[in-house]
Every structure is written in structure tokens, then in C-alpha cells.
Amino acid sequence: MSSYPVMLNLANKKVLVVGGGSIAYRKISGLQDSGASIHVVAQSVDPSIEALEQLGAVNVERKAFESSDLAGAFLIIAATDSIEVNEWISKEAADHQLVNRADRAASGNTIIPSSIKRGKLTIAVSTEGASPKLTKKIKQEIAEKYDESYEAYIDFLHEVRGRVHHSNLSQETKKRLLEQVLEEEYRTSPSKRQHFLYQLEFGFLQDE
Ligand SMILES: C[C@@]1(CC(=O)O)c2cc3[nH]c(cc4nc(cc5[nH]c(cc(n2)[C@H]1CCC(=O)O)[C@@](C)(CC(=O)O)[C@@H]5CCC(=O)O)C(CC(=O)O)=C4CCC(=O)O)c(CCC(=O)O)c3CC(=O)O
Ligand SMILES: NC(=O)C1=CN([C@@H]2O[C@H](COP(=O)(O)OP(=O)(O)OC[C@H]3O[C@@H](n4cnc5c(N)ncnc54)[C@H](O)[C@@H]3O)[C@@H](O)[C@H]2O)C=CC1
Numbered sequence: 001m002s003s004y005p006v007m008l009n010l011a012n013k014k015v016l017v018v019g020g021g022s023i024a025y026r027k028i029s030g031l032q033d034s035g036a037s038i039h040v041v042a043q044s045v046d047p048s049i050e051a052l053e054q055l056g057a058v059n060v061e062r063k064a065f066e067s068s069d070l071a072g073a074f075l076i077i078a079a080t081d082s083i084e085v086n087e088w089i090s091k092e093a094a095d096h097q098l099v100n101r102a103d104r105a106a107s108g109n110t111i112i113p114s115s116i117k118r119g120k121l122t123i124a125v126s127t128e129g130a131s132p133k134l135t136k137k138i139k140q141e142i143a144e145k146y147d148e149s150y151e152a153y154i155d156f157l158h159e160v161r162g163r164v165h166h167s168n169l170s171q172e173t174k175k176r177l178l179e180q181v182l183e184e185e186y187r188t189s190p191s192k193r194q195h196f197l198y199q200l201e202f203g204f205l206q207d208e
Pocket of ligand 1: 106
């Protein structure tokens with residue numbers, strides 16, 4: 001069996017992180033822009049997590065994990081340094097809850113891939129836990145190829161797509177225009193993008 005990738009909308013969902021060490025911090029960092037309500041349960045937390053608590057970005061309970069902490073959690077991240085506790089967390093979770101285990105990929109039902117974001121573009125990499133080091137290497141290679149310029153470019157593609165779909169152009173022209181903007185020059189040149197939007201707005205991109 002192999003795993004099935006998805007993109008989660010975590011806005012206003014409860015995410016429970018058990019453990020407060022460097023791995024818990026890494027997972028929490030990745031959740032910062034998701035809009036999730038992040039709850040941490042740990043006997044003690046690293047200063048990095050304390051800093052997030054002070055900013056109001058996470059809610060921290062300083063205590064040992066109990067089964068009742070799982071109530072209402074959409075995603076559970078088991079990141080303690082105890083195999084027994086992580087095992088207990090995954091056993092106690094209900095079937096419909098997503099459980100990530102930082103210590104043993106195969107024992108949870110969810111793996112958090114390594115990912116890069118360029119605005120609306122997400123590229124995620126996973127080896128299903130086989131080699132986190134290869135995952136990291138591939139992510140670094142991809143990050144170089146898909147650099148920061150993609151962020152503005154994807155916003156442009158999004159805008160073009162909306163305008164083209166709402167236009168009265170023929171299906172063939174719509175397809176041709178959506179293909180045309182994939183040309184490299186539209187990514188590298190903001191003025192080319194502006195010119196294209198101008199032409200679209202004022203009807204200069206007609207059916208051929
Ligand atoms: C299943 C998963 C957890 C999950 O689902 O979240 C998991 C599990 C484990 N990692 C372990 C060890 C290491 N992990 C890293 C690094 C990263 N690990 C990441 C992800 C994942 N690691 C998920 C699978 C991803 C996939 O599918 O490929 C990255 C990509 C992303 C992130 O964590 O944010 C991040 C790169 C950060 C970046 O991109 O910068 C390094 C190297 C380093 O730190 O440089 C080492 C030491 C070298 C080694 O051991 O290989 C161990 C053994 C622990 C032990 O021995 O106690 C386990 C447990 C096990 O093997 O089951
Ligand atoms: N996913 C990954 O990339 C990696 C995962 N790991 C795994 O992640 C685990 C955690 O690593 P670190 O964060 O470095 O450990 P750490 O030792 O820094 O932190 C462990 C945390 O768990 C808490 N904890 C322990 N027992 C608890 C309990 N019963 N209830 C609540 N909290 C409890 C501690 O208070 C502490 O905050 C490691 O043991 C290892 O198995 C390690 C390296 C990489």
C-alpha cells in the first residue's frame with residue numbers, strides 16, 4: 001500500500017501537538033500560517049515554543065499527556081521523546097482523527113511532508129519516512145529551481161485565468177491564452193505581465 005497525498009484546510013481546526021522539544025517546534029512552525037488553533041501539551045517546552053506562547057500563537061498546557069486531550073482535535077502530532085507515549089496517543093485517537101508520529105511514520109495515519117511555498121504554489125516531498133535526508137535534499141533542489149519569482153507569477157496566472165474564464169472569447173482562444181502565459185518570459189518580466197493584462201482588459205486578445 002502506498003500513501004495518498006492531500007492538502008488540508010486547517011482554518012479554525014484544533015491541532016494538538018504533544019511534546020515541546022525541537023521537533024514539536026518544527027511542526028508548529030510549519031502550521032503558523034494555516035489558521036489552525038494550535039494546542040501544545042507537554043511537561044516542559046523549549047524557549048522557542050514559549051516565545052510563540054507569549055505572542056498568543058499557541059496555547060500551552062504544561063502537564064503529562066492524557067487521553068482527554070485528544071477531544072476535538074482534527075490533527076494530532078505525537079512528538080514526545082517517549083515511544084510508549086507516542087504509541088499510546090496513536091492508539092487512543094479515534095479512527096477519523098489524523099495522527100502524525102514524529103518517531104515512527106508507519107504507526108500513524110499521516111506523514112507531514114517537507115514542503116516549499118511560493119504564494120499559492122505548494123510543492124511537497126515525502127519518501128514515506130524512508131529517508132528524511134533525501135527528502136530534505138530534494139526539497140532544497142526544488143527550492144532553487146522554483147524561486148521566489150513564482151509567487152508573483154502565480155498570482156498573475158490566477159488573475160489571467162479568472163479574467164479569461166469570464167470573457168466572451170471562444171474556447172480555443174481561452175485555451176491558447178492560458179497556454180501562452182506559461183511561457184518563461186511572463187514569469188521573469190513584470191512588464192510583460194502588465195502588458196498582457198492590459199491587452200486582455202481592453203480586448204486586444206481576440207479570437208484568431
Ligand atoms: C516520518 C517523518 C515525520 C513526520 O511525519 O513528520 C520523519 C521521521 C523521522 N525523522 C528522523 C530523523 C531525521 N529527520 C531529519 C529531518 C527531517 N525529517 C523530516 C520529515 C520526516 N521525518 C517525516 C518523513 C518525511 C518523508 O516522508 O520523507 C523533514 C523532511 C521535515 C520536517 O521534519 O519538518 C526534515 C528535514 C527538514 C528540512 O527540510 O529542513 C533528519 C536530518 C536533519 O535533521 O538534518 C534526521 C536524522 C537523520 C536520519 O535519521 O535519517 C527519524 C529518526 C529519529 C530517531 O532516530 O530517533 C524519524 C522517525 C522514523 O524514521 O520513523
Ligand atoms: N520527524 C523528525 O524529523 C524527527 C523526529 N525525531 C523523533 O522526535 C522525537 C522528539 O524529538 P525532540 O523534539 O528532539 O525531543 P525533546 O527531548 O527535545 O522533547 C521531548 C518533549 O516531549 C515532552 N514529553 C515527554 N513525555 C511526555 C508526556 N508523557 N506528555 C507530554 N509531553 C511529554 C517533553 O516534555 C519534551 O517537551 C524524538 O524522540 C525522535 O523519535 C527525531 C529527529 C527527527
